[in-house]
Amino acid sequence: MTDPAPTLDRDPSVRVRFCPSPTGSPHVGLARTALFNWAFARHHGGTFVFRIEDTDAARDSEESYQTILEVMRWLGFTWDEGPEIGGPHAPYRQSQRYDVYRDVAERLHAAGRAYHCYCSTEELEDRNAKARAEGRAPGYDGHCRELTDEQVAAYQAEGRQPVLRFRMPDRAITFTDLVRGDITFQPENVPDYALVRANGHPLYTLVNPVDDALMEITHVLRGEDLLSSTPRQIALYDALAEIGVGNGTTPRFGHLPYVMGQGNKKLSKRDPEASLLGYREQGFLPEGLLNYLALLGWAIAEDRDIFSMTEMVEAFEIARVNPNPARFDLKKCEAINASHMRLLSVEEITERVTPYLQSAGLVDAEPTAAQAALLAAAMPLVHERMNKLTEAADMLGFLFVGEADLVRVDEVDEAGREVVRAAHDALAGLPDWTTAAIEEALRTTLIDGLGLKPRVAFGPVRVAVTGRRVSPPLFESLELLGRDRSLSRLQGALA
Ligand code: GLU
Ligand code: ZN
Secondary structure (H helix, E strand, O other), rough: OOOOOOOOOOOOOOOEEEOOOOOOOOOHHHHHHHHHHHHHHHHHHHHEEHHHHHHHOOOOOOOHHHHHHHHHHHHHHOOOEEOOOOOOOOOEEEOOOOOHHHHHHHHHOOOOOOOEEOOHHHHHHHHHHHHHHHHOOOOOOOOOOOOOOOHHHHHOOOOOOOOEEEEEOOOOOOEEEEEEEEEEHHHHOOOOOOEEEOOEEEOOOHHHHHHHHOOOOOOOEHHHHHHHHHHHHHHHHHHHHOOOOOOOOOEEEEEEOEEEEEOOOOOOOOOOHHEHHHHHHOOOOOOHHHHHHHHOOOEEEEOOOOOOHHHHHHHHOOOOOOOOOOOOHHHHHHHHHHHHHHHHOOHHHHHHHHHHHHHHOOOOOOOOOHHHHHHHHHHHHHEEEHOOOHHHHHHHHHOOOOHHHOOOOOOOOHHHHHHHHHHHHHOOOOOOOOOHHHHHHHHHHHHHHHOOEEEEEEEEHHHHHOOOOOOOOOHHHHEEEEEEHHHHHHHHHOO
């Protein structure tokens, strides 16, 4: 928050990256990071790079990769370089870039910016324990920084394979975080760290900054959990510039606040409200979910919660991101989604609910003309009451199934049976099957004739016809259902 807001926002040289590791099911933290990077890139008219950090074969999966792509598309993100579209720095999957990393690692070693470390895990642990006991900071102690040729030969004779370790400079590292202001790390807290495993496998510590350098990333916006790796990366950038990897500029960093879940603990991948696929399944609108995620650390204005992504892009400033942890509030997320539902026209909602009705088996993959007509007629009855897209299946399901498939969530009770019988008889002989005629017949018979209160009169009819106590407006529903099906359902409820 220390940097003044840029006076001239347009800056096509801006290049940001979203670089998830494909492990597990994509979660809301991931989407929030993607969103802030994307909004930042679009705000400045820069480039949004999408890169896959899949160098951890034990944890990464193709399924997770595919799901991330699918979720990114569902949320409506567009990327300028990355999977499936390529770009000037292709490939954008790190698993296809091992040659690059091997080459850079060798050059860092040759330049003396990294060195071979032969320490075994046990030796490292022993020395760490000793450091703790003596009140010193644990972490690598520089043991192998200046090994003699004899020492190296002796380790090799033992058959030890070295890791490649980065030689941290012996000075404090300060940088201005775009969200948090000036941050300084003292050298004793940032020990030399491994870049390449003993088996030759490059680590995140190497591949992430190397690709940021090669892809000429100007701004790194990512979660606060990565803050402690930033001084190491800044030092590595200097070394990369020295050996001619990238264009020599260090990106600016902005660390986005933690997202806290239940009980004020960090929202974890395993929390059910963290799953992005879950939101799609539950019928959230992508624009509703994104609007909510934008509020996890940012605000468009005081007292304003609802906005479009276009409005967000226009207004987004990284300096106005709040460094304090954000609380994930499912209720608020649902309320914001509901507001976005209200913003859609009935035609748009109809289009959006169709896949949900299809996967519920209510509408054919290629909707029949009758189904399309029924849907077009029914949606105006419910679209203003819907908070999520899945609710269409609950509210309108009764229209799309035959008698045998009607799910009766509620049943007509004993007292209601009389009413249903009377309703059936009143409707059986109706000449015109229109909403107005249906209403008139039922009112005359049930309210005027039997002297019932409207709720007592129409409740059982509703349950008989729709299988639920809550449904779209009753008379309209009966019209849409048609005479034959309505009468047979009234009868069916009596059976
Ligand atoms: N692949 C890393 C992660 O998912 C990216 C870290 C970063 O943005 O630098 O945590
Ligand atoms: Zn060592």
